[in-house]
Amino acid sequence: MRADAKRNYDRVVASAGDVVAEQGADASMRDIARRADVGLATLLRHFPTREALLEALLRRRFDALAERAESADPAQLPAETLKDWLREFVVGAATYRGVVELMTAAIDEPGSALHASCTRMRAGGAALLARAQEAGVARADIDGTDLFALASATAWLRSQPALDSRADHLSTLMMSIIIDDGAPATVD
Amino acid sequence: MRADAKRNYDRVVASAGDVVAEQGADASMRDIARRADVGLATLLRHFPTREALLEALLRRRFDALAERAESADPAQLPAETLKDWLREFVVGAATYRGVVELMTAAIDEPGSALHASCTRMRAGGAALLARAQEAGVARADIDGTDLFALASATAWLRSQPALDSRADHLSTLMMSIIIDDGAPATVD
C-alpha cells in the first residue's frame, strides 16, 4: 500500500470510529468520508461495503474474543469462564448501535465481511458452553448457535437507549437462561 | 373525511400492509405511495410520520392484545394466561421486521404514534405478571418494563431471518426466564 493510501485508510477508520459511535452502524458513509477529509469514492474503494468498514472497526476486539475462548484456562471454573466470556461478547456486540443485527445476518451469509469473525466467535463460545454443560452448570438443551443468538439478544437489549437504566438487570436475567450453577447469576 | 380522501386513506393502508410485509418497517414511503396509486405528498398528509402509518397497521392487533390482558379470566391458571398472552405479544411484535425496535423506542417517547398502544400493552402485561407472581409461578424480581423488554427481545430473535428455523426453541428458552411453573415451558 502506498504511503498516501495508508494515510487515507487510517483517517477513514478513525473517522468511522467517531461517526459510528455517534450515529450507529447505519451512519452516513458520506459523513464519514467528510470527517476524514477524503473523497467518498476513496472511502468506498478501501471499504467496498459498510460491513467491510465495520469489520475494520471490530476485528481487533472480535479476534481477541475468539482467541480468549480458544485458549481458556482449563483449571478455571467452567461456569465462571463462560460467564466472563459472554459478558465481554455482549459488551463488544453492543459498542455500536445496529451491529448485532449485522452480526446475526453475517453468520449465515458467507459473503459478508463479518462472517469469519462471527463464526469463529460462535465456535469459541460453543467450546466454553460444552465444558460448562459437561460440568452440569449450563443448560443442556442449547448449542453454539443458540448461545450466539441469546448473547446477541442480550446485546440487542443493551443497545436500546430506552432500556439503558436496567441494562445490567436484563443481562443478568438473560444469563440465567444459560448458566445454572446455583449461585445467583450477575453481570457486575 | 371526504369520500375521495377516505378512499385514498384506505388504499395507502392496504398498500403499506403489503410493502411493509415485504421490506420491513423501514420500507420506502415513496414505494408505498406508488403502489397505492397516490402522490407521496398525499400519503404524508394522512400519515405525517412513518410511525403514524405503522400505528394504523398495528392498532387493531395491539388494542386486542391490551383488552385481552385487561379482561383476563381470573379462573384460568395465571401461568397459562401469562404464557398465552406473551406468545401473542411476540407474534404481533414480530409480524413486520423492524417493528420491535420502534416499539421499545416508542414506549418512553410520549410523542410517538405508537406510544399509547405500547404503554397500554405494558400495563396489561404487568397485571398478568403480578397475578402469576402472587401465585408463585413467575419470577419475582421482574416488573412490567422488564417483561416488555424480554418479550421484545424474544420478538427480535423471531424476526431475524437467520434464526427462523429455531424460532420456537428460542422463544421457549426466553419464556423460561419469566415463568416457572414446574412444567417445561413451550411455545407450541
Added chain:
DNA sequence: ACCTGAACACCGTTCAAGT
C-alpha cells in the same frame, strides 16, 4: 377540503478524468 408535481437536500453507486 383535498390532491399533486416539483424543488430541495440528502443518500450510496459508478466511472471517466486527473496526478
Added chain:
DNA sequence: ACCTGAACACCGTTCAAGT
C-alpha cells in the same frame, strides 16, 4: 497506483398551484 468530482437513481420533506 491511487484519488476525486460529477452524474445517477434513489430517499423524505416541504410547498405553491390546481381542482
